[in-house]
Amino acid sequence: MSAPTPEAVENALSHWTEPSLGTDLVSAGALEDVRIDEGTVHIGLRLGFPVDHYRPALEQAVAERIREATGAGRVEVAIDWAIAAHQVQATLKPLDNIRNIIAVASAKGGVGKSTTAANLALALADEGARVGILDADIYGPSQPRMMGVAGRRPDSPDGKTMNPLENYGVQIMSIGFLIEEDSPMVWRGPMVTQALTQLLNDTRWEALDYLVIDLPPGTGDIQLTLSQKVPVAGAVVVTTPQDIATLDARKGVRMFEKVKVPVLGILENMSLHVCSQCGHEEHIFGAGGGERLAKQEGVELLGSLPLEIGIREHADSGAPTMVSEPQSRAAQRYREAARRTAALLSRQDPAGASRFPNIVVDDN
8 A cells, every 4th residue: 555645644644533522533623634744644733623532532532543444553643722712692791710611501400400510510620621601590509519518608808709719620609609508598689680681791710711600400581581691502401211201391492593592412311220239231221212302403412311219329429420430431422422512513613703694696
């Protein structure tokens, strides 16, 4: 076989789908450099999502692809990444100190949305991004307990703004820091909306790549108002597999469509239960509901997360699965879902891109 050429290398990569992006690296604009020096193929990639832990596996996969497609004897792959701000709703603009806001929502309570949001935020931070989480579930804030900061209070250096708390490498803000844990929030919709916007805008977030917002369940006036006032780059809708949950999750997808927020995908929670005693696997809430919903709504399935007692125990103890058991199967699935979410967001239009179509004047 003849020596590989840069053209052959690029062609090989253009016909290989990177799992997180769901497309090839060339189309995604990730290929920065191809050089061949004394028989060694040097490839430089620059991704738009964090890959600190994923980098070695991706380097190996790319090198194997090039060797198989071109017959190259030695392939060296260098991978870097940089996170850019992406487009938000037309009437809003990204916040100066937050590159991207990702809303995690469910149209139905009880599907594990808050646990999922916490582990997604931790997984993104684990990959090297600067991450914050905003607990927007005003009526039932759970992030203080889940993130291990219950009972603490944020500092206010000027009496007007607050410093977020931080734990496990993630910045955290919640209404739960300002009230007693067992105090009910008897507020009407406008008060909730005002509280959320103040928590977002009056928190001194420190140069975040991603702010994950744990939205309250539902698709009513509060959710629509929040979606219209908060500059969201993309949304994740959490569901469980059974029909009654996917029926409500569909409403969540369409709510974001109404306010022009891109739905990055569906995340199916509690998809499979594995008995901790015998290892028997069982689809307690049905099978394939998230995948069917994603196909019907034309969005991506970001992942399927297991139903395990450890996930609940870790969240209740203030050390989510990504912290308590980072090498577990469940943590790996959270990591894959977070990486897929960030990768799909990296394919969205950059902040400031025109929403107007190209207009072509044809003299004929």
